[in-house]
Amino acid sequence: MxxxxxxxxxxxxxxxxxxxxxxxxxxxxxxxxxxxxxxxxxxxxxxxxxxxxxxxxxxxxxxxxxxxxxxxxxxxxxxxxxxxxxxxxxxxxxxxxxxxxxxxxxxxxxxxxxxxxxxxxxxxxxxxxxxxLIGKFTGQQEHRNNPFTVLSPREIEVMNLITKGLPLIKIAEILHLQLTTVSTYKTRIFEKVGVKNVIALIEKAQMYKTTSHLA
The missing domain is CATH 3.40.50.2300 (Response regulator)
Structure with missing residues (x-):
């Protein structure tokens, strides 16, 4: 059983x-x-x-x-x-x-x-x-040009908590990181995704969530 x-x-x-x-x-x-x-x-x-x-x-x-x-x-x-x-x-x-x-x-x-x-x-x-996964191993560009695929695992975790509206100090506590480290991750995420604030980040994440399964 x-x-x-x-x-x-x-x-x-x-x-x-x-x-x-x-x-x-x-x-x-x-x-x-x-x-x-x-x-x-x-x-x-x-x-x-x-x-x-x-x-x-x-x-x-x-x-x-x-x-x-x-x-x-x-x-x-x-x-x-x-x-x-x-x-x-x-x-x-x-x-x-x-x-x-x-x-x-x-x-x-x-x-x-x-x-x-x-x-x-x-x-x-x-x-x-x-x-x-095949695209990553073959070096091909992801065909949807999804900007979120370039984020590191830790950046994904930080982004997830940011989009929930959690303050950086709380994110640092949850992930056992220094506040300055979390702030650096936030800056990198914004730069890689091409947004300037949390609202734009949430909107862009929702857009790619909606379109990610389309050909």
Whole structure:
């Protein structure tokens, strides 16, 4: 029997995820966590085959979540199940040690495929992310000219918190960085993306989130 842990702070998402899991042929024992701290507590007490993890929940909202989980259970498989655009975030979390990344608006069949792929010990990425990855390795320019693809993993984390309206001092606390370091990251992000303020950054991020799947 497969032991699955769903970590998401929205009850409706946990319910929908359970329904998808229960529709699959393999027997599964499903456990739920509403916060990242609760997920870590459960992981410390029992073994799981798969963690289905939201990356924006109380107690956790950055790549360090992956390290925290793997430190306690190195063999656990992690499937990121997020509302965040995979074009902007998937590669960063895969590089951090996640085994797959799928958006919450994906069809049920794609979600099942992602679960099966990860449980079989393979990495799961969508076609859009696969094309982006190939482009990076072949040196080809990303065909959508998405400015966010040039941001580093840490810059992505800082940008995510900035667009939530958090002050720089709070971001520094969350990411365990100096305030001056966060300020430098903010300046770099604005320069790379080509914006001058947070509102423009949010608008541009939304624009590329909307158009990132278009040919």
């Amino acid at each position: 497969r032991k699955i842990l769903i970590a998401d702070d929205h009850s409706i998402v946990r319910l929908g995820t359970k329904q998808v899991l229960c529709s699959m042929p393999d027997a599964m024992l499903i456990t739920e966590a509403k916060t990242f701290d609760e997920a870590i507590f459960l992981i410390e007490g029992q073994s799981f085959d798969l963690l289905i993890l939201d990356i924006n929940m109380p107690g956790g909202n950055n790549r360090q979540m992956i390290d925290a989980v793997k430190l306690r259970q190195p063999g656990i498989r992690i499937l990121i199940f997020s509302a965040y655009d995979e074009i902007l975030y998937a590669l960063n979390y895969l590089q951090a040690g996640a085994d797959g990344y799928i958006e919450k608006n994906s069809p049920d069949e794609d979600f099942r495929t992602a679960i099966n792929t990860v449980l079989m010990g393979e990495k799961y990425i969508s076609r859009a992310v696969r094309e982006l």
